[in-house]
Each structure stands twice: as C-alpha cells, then as structure tokens.
Amino acid sequence: MPDQLLFAIEVTLNGLMAGVLYALVALGFVLIFKASGIFNYAQGVMALFAALTLVGIMEGQVPFSHLINAIFGTDVHHFAWEVPALLAILLTMTVMVALAWLVNTLIFRHLVGQEPIILFMATIGLAYFLEGFGDIMWGSDIKTLDVGLPQGLNESIDEFTFNLFGYGFFIDNLDIVATIIAAILVAALVAFSQYTKQGRALRAVADDHQAALSVGISLSFIWVLVWSIAGFVALVAGIMWGAKSGVQFSLSLIALKALPVLMLGGFTSIPGAIVGGLIIGVGEKLFEFLVGPLVGGATENWFAYVLALIFLVFRPQGLFGEKIIERV
Amino acid sequence: MKFKLAALALGAVMAAAPALAELVVPSLSYRTGPYAANGIPFADGYHDYFKLLNARDGGIGGEMVRVIECETGYNTEKGVECYESTKGEGSLVYAPLSTGITYQLIPKASADGIPVHSMGYGRTSAKNGEVFEWVFNYPANYWDGASIAVKHLIDENGGSLEGKKIALVYHNSAYGKEPIRTLEELSAKHGFELALLPVDHPGQEQKSQWLQIRRDRPDYVLMWGWGVMNQVAIQEASNIRFPMENFIGIWWSGSENDVMPVGAGAEGYKALNMHLPGDDFPLYDELKTHVYDAGNATGAGDQTGSVLYNRGLYNALIISEGIRKAQEIHGVTDITPAQLRDGFEQLTISEERMTELGLPNFGPAIEASCENHGGQGLGIVQQWNAADQSWVQITDYIESDKEVINALVQEDSLAYAQESGIELRCQ
Numbered sequence: 014m015p016d017q018l019l020f021a022i023e024v025t026l027n028g029l030m031a032g033v034l035y036a037l038v039a040l041g042f043v044l045i046f047k048a049s050g051i052f053n054y055a056q057g058v059m060a061l062f063a064a065l066t067l068v069g070i071m072e073g074q075v076p077f078s079h080l081i082n083a084i085f086g087t088d089v090h091h092f093a094w095e096v097p098a099l100l101a102i103l104l105t106m107t108v109m110v111a112l113a114w115l116v117n118t119l120i121f122r123h124l125v126g127q128e129p130i131i132l133f134m135a136t137i138g139l140a141y142f143l144e145g146f147g148d149i150m151w152g153s154d155i156k157t158l159d160v161g162l163p164q165g166l167n168e169s170i171d172e173f174t175f176n177l178f179g180y181g182f183f184i185d186n187l188d189i190v191a192t193i194i195a196a197i198l199v200a201a202l203v204a205f206s207q208y209t210k211q212g213r214a215l216r217a218v219a220d221d222h223q224a225a226l227s228v229g230i231s232l233s234f235i236w237v238l239v240w241s242i243a244g245f246v247a248l249v250a251g252i253m254w255g256a257k258s259g260v261q262f263s264l265s266l267i268a269l270k271a272l273p274v275l276m277l278g279g280f281t282s283i284p285g286a287i288v289g290g291l292i293i294g295v296g297e298k299l300f301e302f303l304v305g306p307l308v309g310g311a312t313e314n315w316f317a318y319v320l321a322l323i324f325l326v327f328r329p330q331g332l333f334g335e336k337i338i339e340r341v
Numbered sequence: 342m343k344f345k346l347a348a349l350a351l352g353a354v355m356a357a358a359p360a361l362a363e364l365v366v367p368s369l370s371y372r373t374g375p376y377a378a379n380g381i382p383f384a385d386g387y388h389d390y391f392k393l394l395n396a397r398d399g400g401i402g403g404e405m406v407r408v409i410e411c412e413t414g415y416n417t418e419k420g421v422e423c424y425e426s427t428k429g430e431g432s433l434v435y436a437p438l439s440t441g442i443t444y445q446l447i448p449k450a451s452a453d454g455i456p457v458h459s460m461g462y463g464r465t466s467a468k469n470g471e472v473f474e475w476v477f478n479y480p481a482n483y484w485d486g487a488s489i490a491v492k493h494l495i496d497e498n499g500g501s502l503e504g505k506k507i508a509l510v511y512h513n514s515a516y517g518k519e520p521i522r523t524l525e526e527l528s529a530k531h532g533f534e535l536a537l538l539p540v541d542h543p544g545q546e547q548k549s550q551w552l553q554i555r556r557d558r559p560d561y562v563l564m565w566g567w568g569v570m571n572q573v574a575i576q577e578a579s580n581i582r583f584p585m586e587n588f589i590g591i592w593w594s595g596s597e598n599d600v601m602p603v604g605a606g607a608e609g610y611k612a613l614n615m616h617l618p619g620d621d622f623p624l625y626d627e628l629k630t631h632v633y634d635a636g637n638a639t640g641a642g643d644q645t646g647s648v649l650y651n652r653g654l655y656n657a658l659i660i661s662e663g664i665r666k667a668q669e670i671h672g673v674t675d676i677t678p679a680q681l682r683d684g685f686e687q688l689t690i691s692e693e694r695m696t697e698l699g700l701p702n703f704g705p706a707i708e709a710s711c712e713n714h715g716g717q718g719l720g721i722v723q724q725w726n727a728a729d730q731s732w733v734q735i736t737d738y739i740e741s742d743k744e745v746i747n748a749l750v751q752e753d754s755l756a757y758a759q760e761s762g763i764e765l766r767c768q
Contacts, residue, residue, distance in 0.1 A: 020552075020556055023552065024549070024552060027548050027549075027552060031546060031548055079641050082641070086636075090643075145373070148373060148377070152641070153372065153373070153377035153378055153381060154378050154381075154598075155378045155572065155598045155601065155602055156602075157601060157602045157604065158602075159604070164576075164580060164606075165579065165580045165582075165606070166580060166581065166582060183552060183555055183580075183581060185548075185580055254545065257545070257573060257576060258545055258569050258572045258573045258576065258602065259569075259572050259601070259602025261375070261378055261568075261569060261572075262373075262374060262375045262377055262378070263375035263376075263543045263545065263568055263569040264545075264569075265375075266375060266543050266545065267545060270545075270546065298548065298549055301549040302549065302552075302553075305549070309537075309539065310513075310537070310538060310539045310550075311513040311539035311540065311541045313541060313546065313549060314541040314542075
C-alpha cells in the first residue's frame with residue numbers, strides 16, 4: 014500500500030477519535046436545547062467547572078481557600094485527605110446536580126416563556142459567572158487530572174498495523190477510552206429516554222411544553238433533570254479533555270469545537286451530535302493532511318466551520334435536526 | 342466665605358494633583374481567563390520585588406514605588422484600555438507581558454513619551470534604539486531565542502547541523518511566527534532542513550501536527566507556544582514517544598505549568614530561559630524577611646521560586662535598576678518617563694551587580710546604549726527533571742548569532758522607520 018494512503022488512513026482514524034471528543038461536548042448542548050429550547054452558551058464552562066471540582070475533591074483542596082485566607086488571615090489550602098477517583102466523580106456529580114437545581118431555581122424558572130434570545134443571554138451570563146466562581150472556588154492554577162485513564166500509543170494497534178502494512182498506526186489510548194465511554198453514554202441516554210418514565214417525560218417536554226404540562230409533567234423537574242444530565246456529560250468531556258492538557262481555564266474554549274458539530278448534526282439530535290462530530294473530526298484532519306501543507310497549515314479551526322456551513326446551506330436544520338415548519 | 346472658598350480650591354488642587362514623590366509602575370497583569378495560570382506568578386513576582394524595595398530600602402533612591410495593577414485578561418483591547426487608564430497616574434514604564442498588547446502600545450507609548458519594556462517578547466526589532474526610542478526588550482528577544490536553540494543543537498551535534506531536520510511547532514499568531522525568518526536564515530547558514538507546523542489558537546487539539554512529526558521524524562522540534570498549547574504539545578510529544586531531549590521550547594514554553602500536567606512523560610523536555618530557575622538565591626532570604634513573613638506576599642504567596650515568578654522578579658529588577666540609573670544621571674529622585682528612558686539607555690547590570698542584588702548569576706550581564714535596547718542576547722537551556730519536579734540548568738549562557746540577528750534587526754527596524762516616517766536617532 015502506498016505510504017500516502019497509509020498516512021491518510023491513520024489520519025482518518027485519528028480524525029474519528031477526535032470527532033468523538035468533539036461530540037462529547039456537543040451532546041451537552043443538544044440535551045438542553047432539545048428539552049428546553051435553550052442554547053446553553055455555558056456548556057464549555059460547565060465542563061471546566063466539573064473538571065475543576067473533580068480535581069479539587071480528589072486532591073482534598075479546600076474550596077474558596079484564597080478567599081478564606083484573605084478574610085480570616087488563615088493559611089488553609091488542603092484537607093488532610095485525598096479522595097479516590099470514583100468517589101470523587103460521584104461527589105462531583107452531586108455538585109453538578111446541585112448546580113442544575115440552582116440554575117433552574119434562580120434563573121430559568123423566572124424566564125419561562127421568554128424569547129430564546131433572552132434565554133441565550135442568560136446562559137452567557139451564567140458562563141461568565143461560573144468561570145469566575147470556579148476561579149474563586151478552586152484557583153486558576155493548572156491542575157493535573159489523573160483518574161487512571163491510559164494515555165499514549167496503543168501498542169497492539171501499532172504492532173498489528175506494522176505487521177500488516179509495514180507501518181504502525183498511532184492511536185492514542187485515551188481516544189480509544191473516550192470512544193468507548195461516548196458509546197456507552199449515548200446508549201445509556203437513548204435507553205433512558207426510551208425506557209424510563211422520566212425519559213419519556215423528557216421527550217414529551219421536548220415535543221410540546223404545553224401538552225406535557227397539561228398531562229401533569231413537572232417542567233421544573235424535567236429542566237433540573239436535563240441540566241443534571243448535561244452536567245454529567247460536561248463532567249465526562251471535562252475528564253477527557255482535562256486528561257489531555259491538564260485542567261485549566263482554556264478548557265472552556267472546547268465549546269468552540271462543538272459549534273460546527275451542532276451546525277452539522279443538528280441541535281436536537283443525539284445521533285446527530287455523534288455523526289456530526291465524526292464528520293467534523295475526519296473532515297478537518299484530512300483537509301489538514303491533504304491541503305494544509307499547500308496553504309501553510311493551521312486549517313482545522315476554520316475548515317470545521319466551512320464544512321458545517323456547506324451542510325447548513327443544503328440542510329439548515331442540520332443532518333439529523335427536525336425540519337423547521339412554520340404554519341401561518 | 343472667602344476662607345471657605347480658598348480651602349475648597351486648595352482641596353480641589355490637592356485632590357487633582359498626583360500623589361507627591363512616588364514612582365508609579367503599572368503592572369498589566371492577567372489573573373483571570375485562559376492564560377491566568379501564567380499571568381499570576383509573573384504578576385506576583387513583579388509586585389513582590391517592588392514590595393521588597395519599599396519595605397527594606399524605603400523604595401528606590403528614597404522614593405516609594407507604587408504598583409498599579411490592571412487586569413488585561415491577556416486581551417489586547419483590554420491591555421490598551423489599561424494603558425490609557427493608568428498613563429495619567431504618572432506611569433513611568435509599561436511591561437505588557439503580551440506581544441499583542443506590546444505591538445499596540447509601541448506607537449501610543451512612543452507618542453506619549455513613556456518607555457515600554459517587553460522583556461523577551463514583543464517586537465523583536467525594537468532592539469534597535471535608533472528607531473524605537475521608547476521600547477526596550479533586553480536581556481534577549483525571540484530571534485536571540487531561535488539562534489540560542491540552534492547554537493545549542495550545533496554544540497550537541499559536534500559543530501554541524503548539516504543534513505538535520507528541525508521542525509518548528511508554533512502558535513499561529515504574530516508571536517508564534519516571530520522566529521520563522523531567523524530560523525530560515527539559520528537553516529541556510531547551517532544546512533539544516535526547516536519544517537513549519539502552525540497550531541491554531543488555543544492549541545487544545547494538535548493531533549495533525551504530531552502525526553506529521555511522527556511520520557516525518559525530524560531530528561529536533563522547537564516550540565513557540567503559550568498557555569494550553571504548551572501542555573498539549575508536550576503531552577502529544579510524549580504520546581508519540583518523540584525523544585524529549587530533542588524537543589526545545591522558547592522561554593514562554595518552559596515553566597512548571599507546561600510540564601507538570603504531563604507527569605513523567607515530560608522528563609527530559611528542554612526549554613530556553615533568560616534567567617535561572619529556582620529559589621536558591623540570597624534575594625529569597627530578603628523576600629522572606631521583608632515580604633513573605635510580614636504577610637505582605639502578593640496573591641496567594643504560593644508561586645515563589647517558579648520560573649514565571651522569577652521572571653516577574655527579574656523584570657522588576659531591571660526596571661528598578663533603570664530607575665536607579667535615571668536618578669543617578671539626572672540627579673533627581675522623582676524621575677519622569679523621559680528620564681527613565683535615559684536610564685534604560687545607559688543601563689549596565691554587571692555580574693557583580695547581580696550578586697550585590699542577591700541574585701548571583703541569575704541573569705546575564707546587560708549593557709544597553711542608545712542604539713542597543715535589547716542587551717546582549719544571552720540565554721540558557723534548562724531541562725525538566727520530572728522526578729524532582731524541577732528545572733535544571735544544563736548550559737551556561739549562550740550568546741545568539743549576532744551576524745544573523747543584527748542584520749535582521751536592522752532590516753526590519755529600518756523598514757518600520759521608513760513606513761512610520763521615523764528619523765533615526767543616536768547619530
């Protein structure tokens with residue numbers, strides 16, 4: 014097999030894996046938009062906040078320690094314990110559920126019936142608040158996140174492809190884990206929405222708020238539920254991205270990677286987020302590989318949006334989005 | 342009634358007048374946003390040094406130093422706002438800690454007659470004082486950095502890089518592109534092949550670049566990164582098992598923040614530095630006595646001894662020495678920005694002086710002049726020891742290739758002078 018073709022296959026595989034990571038971020042947007050019509054600008058910051066909280070709990074960091082020390086003249090930074098990863102994930106999830114309840118109670122319950130742009134603005138405010146709050150709570154330093162996920166070259170794939178083609182493919186173990194987790198997550202979300210009472214209520218709210226209310230579904234409960242699930246998805250995305258680069262405030266920028274995925278896959282479809290992520294991942298990586306060297310490289314950021322725009326022109330609701338029908 | 346009016350007028354005049362006899366040094370810092378982890382230690386070190394001078398010596402030449410901190414968030418527009426809002430306070434000098442902000446401040450500060458000290462960043466050709474009267478970038482600049490890295494590699498390869506392949510992984514911005522021209526010149530001079538691999542902001546996703554490195558197998562990789570780009574690049578290099586001792590970052594890619602998240606995988610990674618790492622210097626004893634133990638440390642007080650904290654200290658030290666020189670030249674203690682410019686132009690910091698200041702061998706000797714605003718262009722190579730979680734100095738101060746650098750500085754600065762209608766000075 015020619016070298017260029019082998020490289021292209023390797024790039025495609027890595028693009029698929031990168032696409033899964035983008036899809037993980039996009040999923041959180043889809044869940045909230047589907048259930049409440051809110052485009053949650055704060056989803057990236059939620060991933061950051063979840064990851065910060067996870068590391069803080071694992072390391073036994075005292076929340077708001079800088080503030081406490083500044084006010085009371087103390088010098089406390091850490092408790093005398095460390096928390097195992099699994100327990101820390103559960104505790105972080107509790108924090109994300111509490112956050113979901115607070116967001117719904119303090120913000121969105123008062124905005125029921127408002128224009129989507131108002132709700133969007135509220136999420137912008139939430140994003141900036143949460144970023145500052147996370148900073149005060151856990152500090153701005155870069156934190157190492159180690160929940161035991163493997164990283165680096167997968168030797169089996171490398172060896173297998175080397176024996177087959179004479180060239181070992183590079184696939185990152187972390188990307189493989191992310192793919193497996195994303196698959197489990199999507200299957201769980203689909204099973205939840207299809208086979209549980211709460212899931213069916215969630216779908217009913219997504220279809221028609223008024224009709225759902227008329228049959229006794231609590232809109233408030235559903236919104237807390239969906240923000241909690243989005244918080245869990247944000248935690249998963251935060252763990253995956255945080256393991257790659259450490260947990261730091263630029264983690265909130267991963268939302269930028271989810272936007273073209275949403276444009277392409279549609280704002281209301283979970284499979285759309287996955288397929289959109291895969292198309293964007295492969296598309297940008299292949300474009301960078303084939304065309305990048307001819308135009309000076311660094312094409313991935315803008316090409317993802319070009320690709321999404323091309324899809325938008327032909328299918329404005331995205332690949333899997335619901336068709337927009339306005340009746341007069 | 343007259344008395345009341347007079348008292349009111351006097352009060353208004355006193356309120357409007359700047360505080361008497363203070364040396365105002367703004368700190369354009371970033372403690373929030375994606376780059377806060379790097380901005381905080383620098384700002385802490387910068388402020389702590391002036392606190393030390395105030396507490397121990399009563400300021401500089403008997404004048405207290407007032408540091409005005411303004412948050413830029415590493416955002417160019419906010420940086421310019423900070424400049425505009427603080428220059429009226431009698432600000433003597435600006436250290437923007439951002440190449441983007443520096444580029445915006447060069448024409449503004451030049452028009453206002455306020456010096457800018459962009460230490461190891463900003464516009465490289467500002468080294469030429471004939472053109473850039475108000476800008477100083479000693480002790481070294483980006484082009485010096487590129488040359489120092491290549492010289493180190495030449496040393497490692499028995500004096501020749503003929504036939505070697507070097508890849509530059511760079512932040513796709515004005516900052517990241519700075520070394521390209523120099524490396525192209527050095528590539529032609531030393532016979533190595535140069536490959537350019539840009540990474541888009543913020544640099545969280547670099548799979549394509551590192552797959553290309555894995556395929557093309559360059560002998561060495563140089564990096565011009567900042568923020569998350571650094572950690573991801575070092576992680577990816579570790580993932581593809583690129584020999585870390587062949588991976589060298591510029592001094593903005595060589596702090597603890599860049600390597601700690603990668604853990605053991607970062608072992609052996611190298612970076613340039615314009616000063617020494619660590620806290621094993623007499624100055625730290627002074628800081629402990631007069632600042633830390635007095636409960637006066639800036640921020641959380643947890644950044645001491647880190648690379649970027651030391652850089653903040655060093656920046657403040659150079660500025661304070663410039664102020665001292667200006668006071669000496671003009672025979673006044675309450676100096677003006679123009680007098681500080683003179684102080685910066687006649688600045689000499691010898692090795693002996695560094696020892697006197699409690700930082701023996703911490704930074705290279707600097708000798709500035711009207712023409713030379715960039716110092717001698719010296720830097721060290723440091724290597725990360727993951728087990729000890731510390732940077733280890735592995736070379737002495739290496740001097741950049743002046744034959745190449747000076748010609749490039751001349752060319753670029755003279756082109757700027759022509760575009761901007763600047764008459765050459767120092768003639």
